[in-house]
Amino acid sequence: MQAWANIETVTPERFKEGMRRLAAGVTIVTTVHDGERNGLTATAVTSLSAEPPQVLVCVNRRAGAHDLIHKGSRMCVNVLSHRHKNLAARFSGQLGIYGRERFNAGRWMTLKTGAPVLEDALASFDCIVTERIQAATHTIFIGRVVDVRIRPKARPLVYASGTYARLEHQPKSSRAKTSSAKSAARKSAASRRRSGRTAR
Numbered sequence: 001m002q003a004w005a006n007i008e009t010v011t012p013e014r015f016k017e018g019m020r021r022l023a024a025g026v027t028i029v030t031t032v033h034d035g036e037r038n039g040l041t042a043t044a045v046t047s048l049s050a051e052p053p054q055v056l057v058c059v060n061r062r063a064g065a066h067d068l069i070h071k072g073s074r075m076c077v078n079v080l081s082h083r084h085k086n087l088a089a090r091f092s093g094q095l096g097i098y099g100r101e102r103f104n105a106g107r108w109m110t111l112k113t114g115a116p117v118l119e120d121a122l123a124s125f126d127c128i129v130t131e132r133i134q135a136a137t138h139t140i141f142i143g144r145v146v147d148v149r150i151r152p153k154a155r156p157l158v159y160a161s162g163t164y165a166r167l168e169h170q171p172k173s174s175r176a177k178t179s180s181a182k183s184a185a186r187k188s189a190a191s192r193r194r195s196g197r198t199a200r
């Protein structure tokens with residue numbers, strides 16, 4: 001370990017340039033404590049384990065929601081769809097809107113913990129915070145999922161190269177056409193083999 005002690009790290013700029021290549025699903029992490037709500041747009045969110053169901057979220061200690069998550073020990077991870085681009089901008093401070101004002105857009109409800117749940121999120125994971133790990137500028141919050149709300153299919157919102165994007169799904173009808181075309185080609189190849197002809 002000691003041999004590496006003096007090795008220089010890359011610059012934050014170079015690090016960020018590399019991380020911009022990592023496409024990520026976008027969430028809004030919300031919390032409530034003593035009746036005060038707050039939330040932030042976050043991509044540093046991941047599934048930790050299924051047994052027990054746990055997620056982890058990395059939150060900058062300077063974020064408005066940080067101390068509330070810490071004190072209230074509850075949070076909800078709302079997975080955004082491509083329709084939520086404006087909400088993502090709102091909860092990342094890009095519109096100059098802060099604290100409870102952020103909830104004046106979107107429809108919000110609660111599940112078990114009381115943390116705000118976005119009604120039309122792709123999925124919302126309602127969590128009790130069980131562990132907090134300090135890591136330089138951030139706290140890693142580990143949340144035990146006590147409730148989940150899952151909405152009908154929609155396209156996820158993705159963030160990559162400093163911009164929001166959506167995944168293009170192949171429409172069902174064209175998928176059906178592609179698979180029927182493949183099956184027709186297979187049948188015709190089989191029939192050619194039976195009759196001794198080869199495809200050109």
Ligand SMILES: Cc1cc2nc3c(=O)[nH]c(=O)nc-3n(C[C@H](O)[C@H](O)[C@H](O)COP(=O)(O)O)c2cc1C
Pocket residue numbers: 026039040041042043044045058059060061062063064065091092093094098099159
């Ligand atoms: C796409 C995107 C992803 C972000 N991911 C995180 C994250 O994972 N953790 C974090 O602390 N901040 C993240 N941020 C920054 C926060 O959303 C932003 O700093 C927010 O304004 C913090 O809330 P505050 O204004 O109440 O301090 C992200 C911002 C954007 C635009």
